[in-house]
Amino acid sequence: MQSFGISLDGTKNGETFAPAKDQFQEELVIRPLHSGDIYASFQFRTLWDTDFLQEGQKKVSHYRLFPKSLGQVLSKFSVQELHISFTQGFWRTMQWGQPFIPSPPGAELWVWFHDTVSDVDGNWKELTNVLSGIFCASLNFIDMTNTVQPSASFKPLGLGNATDHRFLRYATLPREIVCTENLTPWKKLLPCGSKAGLAVLMKSEKLFHSSFHSQAVHIRPICQDEQCTSKAWELRQTLNVVFDHYTSGQGKKEWSLFKMFSRTLTEACPLASSSKVYVDITDNPELSPATPLLSQAVVLGDRRTYSVYDLTRAETFGQLRSFNLLLRWKGDNMLRPLLHAERYVAGFGLQTGEIHTVIYNNHPYRAFPVLLMDSVPWYLQLYIHTLTVTSKSRDNKPSYIHYQPAKDRHRPHLLEMLIQLPPHSMTEVTVQFERALLKWTEYTPDPNHGFYVGSSVVSALVPSMVAMSTNFTQDQPLFSSFVPVKEESSYFVRVYTEPLLVNLPTPDFSMPYNVICLTCTVVAVGYGSFYNLLTRTFQVDEPSPPLAKRLANFIRRIRGVPLLA
Amino acid sequence: MSHDFLQMHLKAVISCLLIFLYKVHTTKAGQFFSSGHTNNWAVLVCTSRFWFNYRHVANTLSVYRSVKRLGIPDSHIVLMLADDMACNYRNPKPATVFSHKNMELNVYGDDVEVDYRGYEVTVENFLRVLTGRLPPSTPRSKRLLSDDRSNILIYLTGHGGNGFLKFQDSEEISNMELADAFEQMWQKRRYNELLFIIDTCQGASMYERFYSPNLMALASSQVGEDSLSHQPDLAIGVHLMDKYTFYLLEFLEEVHPASQANMNDLFKVCPQSQCVSTPGHRTDLFQRDPGSVLITDFFGSVRKVEITKDTINLTSPVEPPIQRSGSGDIQIESLTYVDQLPVAEIIHQKPKQKDWHPPDGFILGLWTLILLVFFQTYGIKHLKHIF
Numbered sequence: 001m002q003s004f005g006i007s008l009d010g011t012k013n014g015e016t017f018a019p020a021k022d023q024f025q026e027e028l029v030i031r032p033l034h035s036g037d038i039y040a041s042f043q044f045r046t047l048w049d050t051d052f053l054q055e056g057q058k059k060v061s062h063y064r065l066f067p068k069s070l071g072q073v074l075s076k077f078s079v080q081e082l083h084i085s086f087t088q089g090f091w092r093t094m095q096w097g098q099p100f101i102p103s104p105p106g107a108e109l110w111v112w113f114h115d116t117v118s119d120v121d122g123n124w125k126e127l128t129n130v131l132s133g134i135f136c137a138s139l140n141f142i143d144m145t146n147t148v149q150p151s152a153s154f155k156p157l158g159l160g161n162a163t164d165h166r167f168l169r170y171a172t173l174p175r176e177i178v179c180t181e182n183l184t185p186w187k188k189l190l191p192c193g194s195k196a197g198l199a200v201l202m203k204s205e206k207l208f209h210s211s212f213h214s215q216a217v218h219i220r221p222i223c224q225d226e227q228c229t230s231k232a233w234e235l236r237q238t239l240n241v242v243f244d245h246y247t248s249g250q251g252k253k254e255w256s257l258f259k260m261f262s263r264t265l266t267e268a269c270p271l272a273s274s275s276k277v278y279v280d281i282t283d284n285p286e287l288s289p290a291t292p293l294l295s296q297a298v299v300l301g302d303r304r305t306y307s308v309y310d311l312t313r314a315e316t317f318g319q320l321r322s323f324n325l326l327l328r329w330k331g332d333n334m335l336r337p338l339l340h341a342e343r344y345v346a347g348f349g350l351q352t353g354e355i356h357t358v359i360y361n362n363h364p365y366r367a368f369p370v371l372l373m374d375s376v377p378w379y380l381q382l383y384i385h386t387l388t389v390t391s392k393s394r395d396n397k398p399s400y401i402h403y404q405p406a407k408d409r410h411r412p413h414l415l416e417m418l419i420q421l422p423p424h425s426m427t428e429v430t431v432q433f434e435r436a437l438l439k440w441t442e443y444t445p446d447p448n449h450g451f452y453v454g455s456s457v458v459s460a461l462v463p464s465m466v467a468m469s470t471n472f473t474q475d476q477p478l479f480s481s482f483v484p485v486k487e488e489s490s491y492f493v494r495v496y497t498e499p500l501l502v503n504l505p506t507p508d509f510s511m512p513y514n515v516i517c518l519t520c521t522v523v524a525v526g527y528g529s530f531y532n533l534l535t536r537t538f539q540v541d542e543p544s545p546p547l548a549k550r551l552a553n554f555i556r557r558i559r560g561v562p563l564l565a
Numbered sequence: 566m567s568h569d570f571l572q573m574h575l576k577a578v579i580s581c582l583l584i585f586l587y588k589v590h591t592t593k594a595g596q597f598f599s600s601g602h603t604n605n606w607a608v609l610v611c612t613s614r615f616w617f618n619y620r621h622v623a624n625t626l627s628v629y630r631s632v633k634r635l636g637i638p639d640s641h642i643v644l645m646l647a648d649d650m651a652c653n654y655r656n657p658k659p660a661t662v663f664s665h666k667n668m669e670l671n672v673y674g675d676d677v678e679v680d681y682r683g684y685e686v687t688v689e690n691f692l693r694v695l696t697g698r699l700p701p702s703t704p705r706s707k708r709l710l711s712d713d714r715s716n717i718l719i720y721l722t723g724h725g726g727n728g729f730l731k732f733q734d735s736e737e738i739s740n741m742e743l744a745d746a747f748e749q750m751w752q753k754r755r756y757n758e759l760l761f762i763i764d765t766c767q768g769a770s771m772y773e774r775f776y777s778p779n780l781m782a783l784a785s786s787q788v789g790e791d792s793l794s795h796q797p798d799l800a801i802g803v804h805l806m807d808k809y810t811f812y813l814l815e816f817l818e819e820v821h822p823a824s825q826a827n828m829n830d831l832f833k834v835c836p837q838s839q840c841v842s843t844p845g846h847r848t849d850l851f852q853r854d855p856g857s858v859l860i861t862d863f864f865g866s867v868r869k870v871e872i873t874k875d876t877i878n879l880t881s882p883v884e885p886p887i888q889r890s891g892s893g894d895i896q897i898e899s900l901t902y903v904d905q906l907p908v909a910e911i912i913h914q915k916p917k918q919k920d921w922h923p924p925d926g927f928i929l930g931l932w933t934l935i936l937l938v939f940f941q942t943y944g945i946k947h948l949k950h951i952f
Contacts, residue, residue, distance in 0.1 A: 088652065125702065126702045129700075129702040129703060129704060130702070130704055132704065132707075133703075133704020133705060133706045133707055134704070136678050136679055136680065136682075136706070137682075138682060138683055138684065138685055140685070141684070141685075151914070152911045152914065155903045155904065155905050155906075155907075156903050157902075157905075158902070159900045159901070159902060159903075160903055161900075161901070161903075163903055177649045177652055177682075177683065178652065179649055179651050179652035179660060180651065180652075180660050180673060180674075180675065180677055181677050181678055181679040181682070184675075184676055184677060184678055185678065203675065204660040204675055205658070205659070205660045205661060207660070208651075208652055208659040208660040209658070209659045209660070223900065223902075228900050228901070229900075231900060369906070369908050371906060371911070399908075399912050400911050400912050400914065418908065418911055418912065444684060445614055445684065445733040445734055445735040446614060446615070446734075459905070459906055460906065461905065461906045461908075483905065484902035484905075486902065486904060486905075492905040492906065509735070
């Protein structure tokens with residue numbers, strides 16, 4: 001279905017009027033996992049051939065499919081790329097494989113600003129406040145104490161030639177809670193909202209009753225065509241959810257759209273040029289309703305076969321005008337993920353500790369380099385002289401280390417290392433730290449919960465078993481075209497480790513009250529009684545005479561006669 | 566002669582107009598336009614943290630639900646929830662907050678927008694929202710943009726005592742601070758009329774100190790009394806609502822946007838037989854008689870509609886967007902994507918030039934000390950031998 005718009009032909013003042021070309025595509029990928037869970041990934045992409053960074057006459061003011069709130073944010077803060085994600089739960093790489101779009105627990109925001117920006121920090125601070133209003137999240141807690149400027153990680157995923165890392169900012173809020181109030185404004189950014197198309201499946205009661213839920217917005221400039229002579233802005237909204245085998249699936253490897261989302265599909269979004277559902281049938285599950293459309297895609301280094309359901313065609317919905325997919329599978333072996341990372345805190349007590357990051361290379365014969373980025377808050381004071389990197393119990397010297405020490409209450413630690421992982425090995429990175437004592441106003445209202453340390457990011461170009469395609473075509477499914485592929489033999493992957501929860505030495509906040517009560521009591525009882533003993537004098541006091549005597553005395557005073565006793 | 570005739574004519578016209586206006590004022594149309602407010606706002610605050618205070622979040626969300634149902638849009642509601650109960654890991658049914666046992670009514674809904682959540686709900690932020698003194702980068706959804714024609718509903722719930730309300734178990738707001746905040750709002754003309762409802766223990770102490778005009782206050786219990794919670798749900802494991810707000814919700818479910826229920830009905834909600842505590846109210850600062858104040862003046866947002874039969878000429882339509890002219894600057898060279906992990910480039914990366922900062926106080930002091938000691942020991946006259 002073509003995007004409809006007013007088309008005016010003719011010239012006026014030498015310029016041709018033509019409708020701004022924007023298109024919207026939506027897709028849903030369902031992948032059964034071998035542990036019995038099911039992974040559903042929604043992707044909504046709006047492509048718009050325009051230039052947000054223009055000023056004055058050519059400033060963009062007419063929005064159609066692209067949401068206006070985001071467009072105004074991009075032009076006001078001169079943003080080149082924006083990636084924001086909200087995640088609840090942790091992605092279990094060993095059980096589920098690699099996700100299409102990885103994200104760390106909590107909220108993550110990284111932004112590339114345009115190189116015309118003079119005050120990047122000021123723009124960053126205002127941008128986080130504006131985004132906190134748009135997404136109903138506490139992103140205003142992002143400030144200089146948890147923002148870092150990575151020097152080699154997080155290269156732009158879109159077009160760009162300037163990679164001066166002064167224009168990059170990265171921050172995570174591991175404690176950020178994701179709930180319906182974040183999903184509501186996210187759904188409102190879609191052209192069809194949650195009324196038509198794939199977004200009708202997004203009911204919060206089912207989406208949040210899952211092992212993993214992640215919603216993200218990715219905005220970047222991309223090539224419009226194969227020759228890549230002009231660029232267009234792409235907005236991708238992705239929602240990844242993994243439904244648990246036991247809590248949602250009742251323990252059976254049998255899933256349907258209705259069981260997952262408590263809804264079925266009735267129509268495609270009328271504004272979408274393509275609306276498809278892909279089901280991963282590489283492991284030969286039983287699928288109904290059957291479809292003749294098949295597609296093969298190489299994604300994450302693996303060639304997989306997908307059944308395609310085109311929702312823009314009426315026959316997909318059948319007689320009942322509703323589309324409900326049924327899936328049943330045995331699920332035996334899974335392709336072992338080649339890169340996997342874990343992180344934990346070792347040590348005991350509330351003074352010192354050790355952070356261990358373990359990276360596994362499961363490739364049988366190839367070694368490849370990985371870039372590990374760690375951002376540790378200032379209250380865990382790292383001792384970098386104790387940093388050790390060992391692979392196969394031998395020292396492994398990283399070929400690039402960038403360390404920026406923390407400044408108390410100003411800046412967190414940033415550690416980036418390029419480590420060569422030997423084949424089929426486990427590499428361990430350890431660093432010791434000491435816990436700081438915070439000022440009593442800096443503690444959160446529930447300090448005994450602990451303090452979070454954001455996930456480490458491991459970025460790598462993993463050698464691929466299957467040749468990846470470097471051709472860029474418009475018909476490529478969205479899930480395989482997120483990361484630009486530069487060479488055929490490897491694919492880019494980013495793995496996030498667990499966040500850490502660390503207890504800091506916490507004072508007893510009731511002590512000031514206790515001390516005041518005790519001191520005042522001691523002073524009042526001890527000193528007070530002593531003072532009274534020394535300074536109190538006693539006087540004899542005669543009781544007041546009865547009324548009759550007082551009256552008699554009064555009359556006697558008038559008569560001038562001496563008074564009674 | 567004609568002058569007198571004109572004057573008489575004018576007098577007749579003026580008297581006719583006055584009679585007409587008087588009639589308008591007393592007819593239904595007149596009554597329709599007589600209430601002083603043009604827009605409605607609501608500030609709903611839950612001040613308690615931790616799972617066992619589930620009922621406070623449910624209280625706030627039930628008022629939120631009623632207020633939304635009666636017409637106030639999300640852009641005019643500032644909702645502050647100090648903790649997340651719906652997606653809490655202890656919640657057996659995620660993304661839900663129930664108000665009635667056996668999970669009958671989900672007050673969290675599918676369309677909720679929380680403006681301040683978690684650690685953001687502090688006394689300072691609450692007072693800043695009320696008085697409007699927020700940092701310039703605060704987004705619109707977090708601001709109370711009321712004017713002098715706004716009716717504001719303020720609902721507070723949590724743990725309180727005689728003269729204070731606890732925020733997140735770590736700080737309190739006193740009744741004097743609240744009264745002063747309302748006075749600031751009055752001075753800045755930030756409200757037309759304000760309805761203050763509080764559901765805490767000893768809630769009446771919070772409105773004792775109010776002194777600004779046009780304030781009406783309701784509390785769930787008197788000084789010296791505790792507000793009690795209503796009913797637990799055995800599946801969720803905590804108490805779901807407080808008694809006062811539970812009966813308030815039941816009362817509000819009967820109200821619809823066109824209802825004529827007034828404040829006297831609201832004062833009768835939850836008598837002592839149902840609530841165990843004695844709800845109180847305060848109307849001495851309020852100009853109008855409570856019997857003439859509709860519930861929807863504060864809880865709803867009844868839009869006043871004027872029907873007109875005149876034709877209005879619209880301005881010319883927006884010009885369609887201009888496409889970038891092709892004859893301009895064409896980038897002939899093709900753009901490329903950036904290499905995601907350029908290993909060679911990273912290894913040979915030059916360390917980025919740090920901006921030069923002038924030495925800070927410590928370094929300057931240290932050098933001054935060294936120089937002083939040097940001159941002390943060696944004396945000025947030896948300088949020429951050294952240099």
